[in-house]
Amino acid sequence: MADQPLLEVKNLSTHFKTKSSASFTARTVVKAVDDISFHINPGEVLSLVGESGCGKTTVGRTLTKLTQHSIGKALFRGQDILPMSQAQFRPLRREIQMIFQDPFASLNPRLTIQQTLAEPLFIHKLVSSRDAAIQHIKEILEKVGLDASIMKRHPHEFSGGQRQRIGIARVMIVQPQLVIADEAVSALDVSIQAQVLNLIKQLQRDNGISMLFISHDLGVVRHISDRVAVMYQGKIVETANKHDIFDNPQHSYTKKLLAAIPKVPTYQGALSHAT
Amino acid sequence: MQCGTALILGLKTILQVCSVALLELDNLNIAVASKDKLLPVVHDCSLSLAEHETLGIVGESGCGKSLTALAIMGLLEGSQVKITSGSIVFDGQNLLEMKPSRRRLIMGDRMAMIFQEPMTSLNPVYRIGDQIIEVIRQHRRISNQGAKQRALELLELVKIPQPEDRINSFPHQLSGGQRQRVMIAIAMACDPALLIADEPTTALDVTVQKEVLDLMLDLQQRTGTSIILISHDLGVIAETCNEVAVMYRGRIIEKARTRQLFSHMAHPYTRGLLASIPSVVTDTDWLEAIPGRVPTIDEQLSGCAFHPRCAHTKTSCSQTEPPLIEVQEHHAVRCHFAGEI
Numbered sequence: 166m167a168d169q170p171l172l173e174v175k176n177l178s179t180h181f182k183t184k185s186s187a188s189f190t191a192r193t194v195v196k197a198v199d200d201i202s203f204h205i206n207p208g209e210v211l212s213l214v215g216e217s218g219c220g221k222t223t224v225g226r227t228l229t230k231l232t233q234h235s236i237g238k239a240l241f242r243g244q245d246i247l248p249m250s251q252a253q254f255r256p257l258r259r260e261i262q263m264i265f266q267d268p269f270a271s272l273n274p275r276l277t278i279q280q281t282l283a284e285p286l287f288i289h290k291l292v293s294s295r296d297a298a299i300q301h302i303k304e305i306l307e308k309v310g311l312d313a314s315i316m317k318r319h320p321h322e323f324s325g326g327q328r329q330r331i332g333i334a335r336v337m338i339v340q341p342q343l344v345i346a347d348e349a350v351s352a353l354d355v356s357i358q359a360q361v362l363n364l365i366k367q368l369q370r371d372n373g374i375s376m377l378f379i380s381h382d383l384g385v386v387r388h389i390s391d392r393v394a395v396m397y398q399g400k401i402v403e404t405a406n407k408h409d410i411f412d413n414p415q416h417s418y419t420k421k422l423l424a425a426i427p428k429v430p431t432y433q434g435a436l437s438h439a440t
Numbered sequence: 441m442q443c444g445t446a447l448i449l450g451l452k453t454i455l456q457v458c459s460v461a462l463l464e465l466d467n468l469n470i471a472v473a474s475k476d477k478l479l480p481v482v483h484d485c486s487l488s489l490a491e492h493e494t495l496g497i498v499g500e501s502g503c504g505k506s507l508t509a510l511a512i513m514g515l516l517e518g519s520q521v522k523i524t525s526g527s528i529v530f531d532g533q534n535l536l537e538m539k540p541s542r543r544r545l546i547m548g549d550r551m552a553m554i555f556q557e558p559m560t561s562l563n564p565v566y567r568i569g570d571q572i573i574e575v576i577r578q579h580r581r582i583s584n585q586g587a588k589q590r591a592l593e594l595l596e597l598v599k600i601p602q603p604e605d606r607i608n609s610f611p612h613q614l615s616g617g618q619r620q621r622v623m624i625a626i627a628m629a630c631d632p633a634l635l636i637a638d639e640p641t642t643a644l645d646v647t648v649q650k651e652v653l654d655l656m657l658d659l660q661q662r663t664g665t666s667i668i669l670i671s672h673d674l675g676v677i678a679e680t681c682n683e684v685a686v687m688y689r690g691r692i693i694e695k696a697r698t699r700q701l702f703s704h705m706a707h708p709y710t711r712g713l714l715a716s717i718p719s720v721v722t723d724t725d726w727l728e729a730i731p732g733r734v735p736t737i738d739e740q741l742s743g744c745a746f747h748p749r750c751a752h753t754k755t756s757c758s759q760t761e762p763p764l765i766e767v768q769e770h771h772a773v774r775c776h777f778a779g780e781i
Contacts, residue, residue, distance in 0.1 A: 216645035217616075324733055354500040355672060359716035359729035366726070381645065388718035388727065411720060425650040426720055427675030430702040 169243060170204035171375045172228075172343055177201050177237035177247075179220075179227045197223040199399035200237070205343070208373040212386040212407075215396035216422075221379045224396075225345045228377070229263050230254055241343070259289040262341035264365075266348035268328030272320040278331055279316040282306075285339045301338060309334045309364060326357035330364065337368055344369070347379045362388060383426055387411055395419045461529075462633055462666050463489040463512070468526035470507050470516070470690075472737065478524065479737050482507055482690045485526070486764070489683075491633070494660065494667040496681030496698070498674060498713075502734060504690040505670045509636050512668070513553050514543050531633070549579040552627035556639040558619035562611040568622045569607035575629045594625040598655060617648035624655065631663055638670045653680055674714060678702055683770075686710050689734060689745040692764060696771040706773040708781060709746045744776065752781045 179198040198220045205211045213221045226232040228239055230251065238245045241261065246254060265271040272281060282302045285291075292298045303313045309330040320328055329349065336344060349365065350358045366389055369376055380386050386393055387407055394404040395418065403416040414420045470482035482504040489495050497505045510516050511523055514535060528535045531550065535543060555561045563571060572591040576582060582590070588607070595603035598621040611619055620640060627635055637656065641649035657680060660667055671677050677684055677698070684701050686694040686709070694707040705711045712730035732749040735741055744750070747757035754777070762776045775781075 216647065326733060354734075355674075355713055355716045356500060356730040357733065359718075359727040360731075362718065363727055363729055382718075383646075384718040384720045387720050388724055421647060423720065425646040427650075427653075427673065427679045428721070429675045429678055429714060429717055429719070 171207045171209075171242060172377075173204040173238075173240040174224075174228070175202050175238040175240070177224070177227065177239060178235045179223050179232060180235045196399045198227065201396075201399075201401045203394050203401060203404060205375045205377060207342075207375055209392065210369060210376040210378055210390045212378040212380060212390035212393045213396055214380055214383060214386050214393055214422075216381060219396040220399040221381075221396050222347055225263065225347045225377065225379050229258075229261060229345060259285075259291075259339045260342040262336040262339065262344050264329075264332055264336050264344060264346040264349040267352055268325050268332055269320075269352075271332055272328060274320050277317055277319055278306075281320075281331065282316075282335055282338055285335060289339055291339060302334075305334045305338045308337065308368065310360075324357075326353055326361060329353060329361050333361070333364065333368070337372070340372070341374065343375045343377070345377045345379070348381070349378075350385060351380065351382065358385075365389065383411075383423065395422070461488050462491050462531065463487070463668075464527075464529040465508070465512070466527045466529070468508070468511060468528065469524045470504070470511055471522055471524045473520045473522060474738070478522070480524075480690060481521070481737055482511070484764075485690075485692055487685060487692070487695075489634070489666050489668065491666055492660070492664050493683060494657075494669060494681045496677035496684045497668065497670045497687060498672065498677050498684060499687035500672060500713075500734060502689075502737070503687040505687050506638055508687075509553065509638050509668065509670055512634075513551065513636060514540075514547060515553075545579070548575055548632075549630040550632055551634040551636065552630070552632040553636040553638065554620070554623045554627050554640050556642050558616065558623045558643070559611060561623060562619060564611050567608050567610055568614070572607075572622070572626050572629055575626050579630045590629070591625075594629060595622075597628070597659065598622070598625045600625075615648075616644055617652060620644060620652050621655065624652070624659070628659060628663070628665070632665055634668070635660075635665050636668045636670070639672070640669070641676065642672070649676070656680070674717060686713070689741075690737075691745055691774060692772075693746065693774045694772070695764070696768075700768065700771050704771075706767055706771070706778045706781075707746075707775050708750045708752055712749075744774075752777060 177198060178196065178200050181195045181197055183193050183195060203211065213224060215221050223232060227234045234247050239247050241257065246257060279302060282305065283298045286298050286301055292301060302316060306313050311327065311330055323331065350361050353361055362385065378389055390407050392404065392406050393410040394401045395416065397418045403410065403419050410419060414423055465485055465487040468482060468485040469480060471478035471480045485508055497508065499505045507521060512528055516523065517540065523536060569588065569591050572594055573587040576587040576590055591607060592603050595606060600606050600618060600621055614622065641652050644652060653676065656667065659665065669677065669681055681698050684696060684698050685692045686707065688709050694710045705714060715728040716730060718724060718727060730749050743758040743760055744762055747753045750757065756776055762774050764772045764774045765778060766772045767778050
């Protein structure tokens with residue numbers, strides 16, 4: 166599609182120094198992310214998959230500058246975002262958005278849905294009047310499958326699936342170029358997870374969004390991605406398009422991961438469910 | 441003479457029937473006390489578990505699977521949740537009519553339970569060895585030394601490396617998988633006839649999940665324990681259980697031998713659940729998600745619990761609640777149109 170990737174990560178490392186609990190123990194360095202490189206093309210979904218503690222969340226947090234990187238570059242449209250100050254980065258925050266895992270923790274409980282969704286519009290100066298904001302909010306709520314009448318309500322009145330839709334609406338309302346979704350469907354029940362996955366895929370395709378999809382669930386990853394990067398102990402051990410990862414894995418860790426998943430027996434009746 | 445043989449044969453069959461069913465739940469109803477009324481959360485739950493069998497209970501959050509397990513274990517005492525009717529027969533005794541003091545002798549001995557989050561179910565201020573020994577000494581007349589010996593054996597059994605060192609560890613010094621192994625060691629301490637595992641691997645990574653599930657099945661092979669495995673993951677259920685019960689909104693909506701269920705799912709919800717899971721072996725462009733959401737427990741609903749979300753709903757579905765009917769031997773479905781759709 167385009168010659169230049171939207172995001173290019175080069176030799177990124179994020180190290181943490183542990184605080185010494187007793188005064189005589191030496192500080193140790195945890196290499197949460199250790200010299201990783203990958204790229205995401207415009208309109209492409211790259212999944213970052215791995216087990217807990219492998220560093221996948223730290224990658225997402227580093228790229229949104231929620232965590233300070235140690236070494237390396239992250240070129241967003243050719244421009245390195247990592248050395249930027251928060252003030253310099255602020256205009257780019259509209260274009261790089263994040264969907265979080267826990268829909269119970271990521272919405273401000275004291276704001277109504279309308280306030281939650283209006284906030285990014287005003288911060289990024291996308292609207293000038295209240296009426297225009299409400300118009301935008303109505304449109305986005307319809308896109309994520311919620312009724313416009315919910316605007317005056319608070320987050321606690323909604324189920325997990327609905328809250329995650331609201332979280333997605335808040336991300337999509339500013340028309341981002343790159344969405345980082347960190348375990349975006351992991352907290353949801355299977356039947357709700359399927360609805361939200363379909364929604365994310367639909368919005369991603371309709372708007373040509375690039376996405377870094379961070380997940381531990383290989384079924385979900387196969388469903389949503391174009392390419393997959395497998396992380397293990399802070400390093401990317403294998404990157405390939407999804408068919409190669411799932412049907413012809415090369416690295417022993419990828420093979421081990423795939424072998425460990427409990428398989429659901431295939432059943433043709435399930436496919437005729439909606440008929 | 442003939443009469444005598446017939447009698448003996450008859451007695452044998454009765455004995456066989458008795459020994460086969462280790463646990464029988466008959467029309468168990470559970471309700472939550474809310475303000476001035478009781479909200480039903482588990483309806484007419486009937487299950488039976490034979491010795492050496494593994495029964496899987498699968499369903500989404502709030503479907504009543506954990507409450508059913510807690511009811512069997514007798515852990516609902518003193519909570520807002522009450523058993524309103526039905527019976528739980530274990531080893532030929534109705535647990536609900538038993539005195540609490542007698543029932544406590546069974547808990548941890550003849551039946552044991554492991555939970556989802558091993559960090560919250562282990563006591564953080566005691567060494568794991570002491571926590572295993574506590575259970576053994578609670579139920580067996582045994583010296584501290586003997587119990588410690590048994591604890592070491594158990595740690596070895598659940599494949600904790602260097603049990604002699606690990607027996608003195610505190611829970612926070614172990615990884616998540618190791619903690620769950622310790623929980624299994626505590627549960628298996630008195631060779632229970634029934635082990636209830638409530639989402640035992642949900643908090644674990646897939647590679648560790650496989651190790652823990654393999655361990656549970658391996659222990660079952662050795663000790664002959666019956667297992668009730670509660671999970672939201674159809675894959676875990678399919679790989680570990682002989683029998684499956686699918687629950688939705690407090691009801692068992694389908695029950696079958698595992699192979700039967702996966703070769704022919706009869707209830708639209710079971711099919712929808714399976715279709716909702718993205719596969720790791722095949723590509724899917726769009727998932728056939730079940731529309732809508734599970735109604736909350738205080739929402740009144742007439743007829744079939746699933747009818748507002750079902751693609752096959754007909755008028756009768758919203759009027760009368762379907763009973764659990766056998767469509768084949770060992771395969772029961774709670775749907776008016778089970779044979780047709």
